[in-house]
Each structure stands twice: as C-alpha cells, then as structure tokens.
Amino acid sequence: MSGLAERLLSQITEPVVLEYARELVRRPSVNPPGDYAVVTEYVLGEMRRLGLEIQTTECHPGRPNVVGRLPGSGGGTPLCLASHTDVVNVGEAARWQHDPFAADVVDGVLWGRGSADSKGMLAGMLAAVRAFREANLRPRGELYLVAYADDESAGPCGLRDAYRLGLVRADHLVLGEATNFEIQHTFKARLWFSVDAIGRSSHGAFPERGINGIDKAYAVIQTLRGIPLNQHPKLGKDTVSIGMIRGGEQVNVVGGRCRVWFDIRWGPPRTSREIRAEVGQALERLKTSDPELELSELEVTEERDPLEFSEESPLNEAIKAAGRQVLGREIGLGGWYSSGELWPVWSQGKLQSGAVIGPGEPWQAHAYNERISVRELVDSARLYALTALNVCGAD
Ligand SMILES: [Zn+2]
Numbered sequence: 001m002s003g004l005a006e007r008l009l010s011q012i013t014e015p016v017v018l019e020y021a022r023e024l025v026r027r028p029s030v031n032p033p034g035d036y037a038v039v040t041e042y043v044l045g046e047m048r049r050l051g052l053e054i055q056t057t058e059c060h061p062g063r064p065n066v067v068g069r070l071p072g073s074g075g076g077t078p079l080c081l082a083s084h085t086d087v088v089n090v091g092e093a094a095r096w097q098h099d100p101f102a103a104d105v106v107d108g109v110l111w112g113r114g115s116a117d118s119k120g121m122l123a124g125m126l127a128a129v130r131a132f133r134e135a136n137l138r139p140r141g142e143l144y145l146v147a148y149a150d151d152e153s154a155g156p157c158g159l160r161d162a163y164r165l166g167l168v169r170a171d172h173l174v175l176g177e178a179t180n181f182e183i184q185h186t187f188k189a190r191l192w193f194s195v196d197a198i199g200r201s202s203h204g205a206f207p208e209r210g211i212n213g214i215d216k217a218y219a220v221i222q223t224l225r226g227i228p229l230n231q232h233p234k235l236g237k238d239t240v241s242i243g244m245i246r247g248g249e250q251v252n253v254v255g256g257r258c259r260v261w262f263d264i265r266w267g268p269p270r271t272s273r274e275i276r277a278e279v280g281q282a283l284e285r286l287k288t289s290d291p292e293l294e295l296s297e298l299e300v301t302e303e304r305d306p307l308e309f310s311e312e313s314p315l316n317e318a319i320k321a322a323g324r325q326v327l328g329r330e331i332g333l334g335g336w337y338s339s340g341e342l343w344p345v346w347s348q349g350k351l352q353s354g355a356v357i358g359p360g361e362p363w364q365a366h367a368y369n370e371r372i373s374v375r376e377l378v379d380s381a382r383l384y385a386l387t388a389l390n391v392c393g394a395d
Contacts (some may be wrong), residue, residue: 016130026103070143076141085149086151121177124383220295235336
C-alpha cells in the first residue's frame with residue numbers, strides 16, 4: 001500500500017464513522033413529507049468543521065442539497081461522492097425491535113431507519129473526506145461531497161439540481177446505497193404512466209346498458225402485462241407493475257371511469273421510445289378487438305432509458321483497486337433496478353462514469369428493523385477514501 005493510502009486509512013476509525021452514522025439516524029428526515037431541517041443542520045455543521053467550501057441549493061423550499069467541496073491542487077480528476085439524506089416512513093412502530101430513530105448498536109450492528117438507506121453511506125463519505133483533512137492530504141482533483149434531498153420521492157430537486165446549477169463539476173460520480181459492496185454499473189430504465197379507461201355509467205342491475213370502466217381497465221392491465229419482456233444477465237427480467245388503480249363510485253353503479261398506474265422497468269438495449277411504441281401498439285390492438293374501449297391519453301410522469309457504464313471505466317478500476325486493499329478481495333460488478341440520480345445527471349451531459357456502491361444488504365432499504373454492520377460501515381469509509389485518492393490523486 002502506498003504511503004499516502006496508509007496515511008489516509010490511519011485516520012478512519014470506528015468511533016468516527018459510527019458517530020456520524022448514529023447522529024444522522026437520530027435526526028429523522030422522513031420523506032414524505034420531507035422534513036430536512038435537523039439533518040441538514042447537522043451535515044452543514046460537520047462540513048463547516050471540516051473546512052469544506054459549502055454551497056446549498058433548494059429548488060423546492062425545504063428540500064436542500066448540501067454541496068461540500070475540497071478544492072483540488074490541480075492536475076487531478078474531480079470526483080463526487082453523494083448520498084441522500086431523506087428516509088422512508090417507519091410504518092408500524094410496534095414492528096421495530098429497536099426505536100427506529102434511537103440508532104442503537106447491539107453486537108456490532110447499527111439499527112435504525114436510514115442506517116442502510118442511506119445515512120450509513122453518508123457517514124462513510126463524511127469520514128472519508130474528513131480523513132483527507134486529518135491526514136493533511138490535499139486532493140489534486142476537486143473532491144465533492146453532496147448530501148442531497150428528494151430521493152425517496154423521486155423528485156427533481158436532488159443531486160441533479162446541484163449539477164444543473166454548476167455547483168458540482170465532477171464527471172465521475174459515486175452514489176452510496178446498500179449494494180453489499182458490489183459495483184452497480186448497469187441500470188434499468190423506467191416508464192411510469194397512468195391511463196383512464198372511460199366507461200358509461202348505468203345501474204348495477206343493468207350492466208349491459210353501460211360500459212364498465214373497471215372491466216376495461218382490467219383488459220388494459222392484462223394487455224400491457226403481455227408486452228414482450230426480456231431477460232438481462234445482470235438486471236434480471238423486465239417487469240410490468242401496477243402501482244395504483246382507482247375507479248368506480250359505489251357498489252350498485254357500473255363504474256364510469258377507471259385509472260391505472262403502471263411502472264415498467266427494463267434493461268438495455270431497448271429505449272423508452274421502443275417501450276412506448278410497444279405499449280401504444282398493444283393498446284391499439286386492444287381497441288381494434290373492442291370497439292367500445294375508450295382510453296385517455298397516457299399521462300407519463302417518469303421516463304428514462306437504461307444506463308450502462310463500462311465495467312472497465314477508470315472509476316470502476318479505482319473502486320476495484322480500493323476494494324482489494326480494504327476488503328482484500330475482488331469487488332464484483334452488478335446491475336441495479338434504478339439509476340437513481342445517475343440518469344438525470346448523465347442526461348445533462350455531465351457524467352463520464354458513475355457507480356452505485358456501499359455496505360449493507362440491499363433488502364434492508366425500506367424494511368422494518370433496518371440495520372447495518374458497523375464493521376461494514378467502517379470499511380465503506382475506507383473504500384470511499386481510497387477511491388477518492390485513486391481518482392483525484394493527492395499531495
Ligand atoms: Zn437510498
């Protein structure tokens with residue numbers, strides 16, 4: 001291991017990483033509704049203490065992104081480490097073995113909402129940047145640390161807004177999520193839309209006099225479940241999911257209108273234009289076979305193509321080299337069901353390579369009794385720090 005790497009790693013200790021993680025978990029930032037005040041105040045305080053140059057953006061009032069920047073001395077490649085600050089609802093409190101915001105540590109495991117999604121990763125990244133400071137190392141390329149909002153709501157005010165405003169100028173980006181230390185480099189596309197099946201009301205005793213929008217919506221569901229789905233070696237099968245359905249008025253009335261919300265996800269190489277065409281053709285065929293069928297226009301709320309970064313990108317090579325030193329093994333590469341903020345930043349033309357990686361089990365996200373191994377949290381801080389050293393360089 002190089003002398004610089006040793007100096008950096010010697011600064012990363014369990015108490016430092018664990019304190020960051022516990023302090024973050026103890027500050028609820030449940031989204032929705034998205035109350036970021038206490039967690040943002042904490043992150044701002046820590047970044048100030050580390051002497052980072054700080055900027056914030058708030059494209060929606062109350063949903064701030066915090067951008068910390070360790071200026072580069074020149075000649076290196078900039079890198080952005082980023083993790084989101086919001087967490088999902090805790091559900092039924094009684095189903096938690098530990099208070100979800102107490103950040104209890106038992107037998108080397110940190111419990112709590114956000115421990116694995118994704119405050120634990122933010123803690124690791126904070127500790128990584130802190131290590132540069134404490135080791136008196138100056139990166140050659142800029143090192144950014146972004147704590148961003150609006151992730152759990154898949155909203156527009158997160159990391160992409162910091163990039164859009166030019167607050168982050170790094171075309172290598174690492175997002176922290178619980179991936180079991182696997183590099184996620186290929187990502188599913190998604191198309192979210194809703195459509196109304198429009199019926200005609202009648203008395204429930206005379207259904208033949210009306211057109212049942214619910215029946216028609218059911219046919220639409222069956223039809224769209226039948227669009228061609230492929231299998232991807234790293235992403236598994238393409239999926240069609242019905243997220244919501246709303247229709248009908250009361251039990252003895254034939255429903256006039258029924259709306260269905262679809263979430264379609266698929267792997268490369270098909271584009272969203274191709275999937276939209278599949279959907280359109282399937283609905284046209286259905287209309288031909290059922291002249292009564294009347295549909296509204298599709299209302300599309302989210303649309304993105306699949307995203308794939310090379311397995312051998314310089315960023316992935318930097319992470320793998322860090323993995324060999326920190327974990328003592330070869331880090332694997334995989335595919336992820338969502339490109340998160342990578343897609344919107346990439347589609348701004350501001351990304352050369354991106355990866356999602358972090359400690360912890362992916363299924364801990366959004367689960368009851370969410371938890372993460374403390375040892376893995378410390379390893380993540382070491383991994384993020386060495387990745388930054390490998391990408392940015394340092395003096
Ligand atoms: Zn997350």
